[in-house]
Amino acid sequence: MTDAGADATGDGQATLGLALxxxxxxxxxxxxxxxxxxxxxxLLDIMTHYVDAIPKHDRSTLPIAKTVRETVNGRVSEAQSDxxxxxxxxxxxxxxxxxxxxxxxxxxxxxxxxxxxxxxWLRLKIEKRQIVEIExxxxxxxxxxxPGLAAPNPYFDQILPEKSRxxxxxxxxxxxxxFEGLQRHDGSAVQSAPGCRRFENGNQTSxxxxxxxxxxxxxxxxxxxxxxxxxxxxxxDVERGIVVGxxxxxxxxxxxLPPSTVTALPGQHPPPQAIPLFLRxxxxxxxxVFKISDGNIQEINVxxxxxxxxxxxxx
Numbered sequence: 001m002t003d004a005g006a007d008a009t010g011d012g013q014a015t016l017g018l019a020l021x022x023x024x025x026x027x028x029x030x031x032x033x034x035x036x037x038x039x040x041x042x043l044l045d046i047m048t049h050y051v052d053a054i055p056k057h058d059r060s061t062l063p064i065a066k067t068v069r070e071t072v073n074g075r076v077s078e079a080q081s082d083x084x085x086x087x088x089x090x091x092x093x094x095x096x097x098x099x100x101x102x103x104x105x106x107x108x109x110x111x112x113x114x115x116x117x118x119x120x121w122l123r124l125k126i127e128k129r130q131i132v133e134i135e136x137x138x139x140x141x142x143x144x145x146x147p148g149l150a151a152p153n154p155y156f157d158q159i160l161p162e163k164s165r166x167x168x169x170x171x172x173x174x175x176x177x178x179f180e181g182l183q184r185h186d187g188s189a190v191q192s193a194p195g196c197r198r199f200e201n202g203n204q205t206s207x208x209x210x211x212x213x214x215x216x217x218x219x220x221x222x223x224x225x226x227x228x229x230x231x232x233x234x235x236x237d238v239e240r241g242i243v244v245g246x247x248x249x250x251x252x253x254x255x256x257l258p259p260s261t262v263t264a265l266p267g268q269h270p271p272p273q274a275i276p277l278f279l280r281x282x283x284x285x286x287x288x289v290f291k292i293s294d295g296n297i298q299e300i301n302v303x304x305x306x307x308x309x310x311x312x313x314x315x
Contacts, residue, residue, distance in 0.1 A: 148202025187217035281309035
């Protein structure tokens, strides 16, 4: 990687660089070996420092471990990551979730490039205050893109009263129950509130009066989904009722192709490349942030990206 950050000067100096960049007020800089833990604020600070560095097109101050594993859109790709760093001029929308128990912090956001906007997902894993994993989903950017992602919903960051909280294990089970409902095409066991709202890349896809009026637990429209695979739950925040869930939707037989979607000469089939990816066999990379209160899913915010069939998450 061209700008790995943690260079030959060693991990301790990378940590020093982070402390200086964040304006740490401690009288001395504690190196990673002496202070391996990273609490919630530490995780948030590292994520903020990482994202703030993107428009500067310079990763050299970041505490990236020499052995970091990095993926872009499901593939280990240093070149694609470097290309992204050269193009992006900002990440104005940032919804961040952190879990000190796993050392992971995730961002659901919007990346901008010359005024064009697109969905962006970033997950970092921190060990000894060093970034050891970087997972990115980078969507296409277009003029006026993802208009529904204008500003983060503060509800996701609100601390719940103790009576409304679930345990870590319960939160994961509720989120996984949602994934299971998608796979079974049956939402009868999904624990979602009547007013649950789901947003995909900023578009409201449940109880939307302008379309998609069904509730979060109505799954019969998703019969085209064959598998909900590679499920992970890297971030859980009991105080806030947050679960970050990652998975891949495998679609072997998409919905029938609408006649008006593509054109072809009479008596001929359209070439495969003319058919939109979501209407061909494909995988969809999914990152979901669940807000769970009183044992029910209240809101879901999703970044999704369609990729070729059997692509996988890379993790």
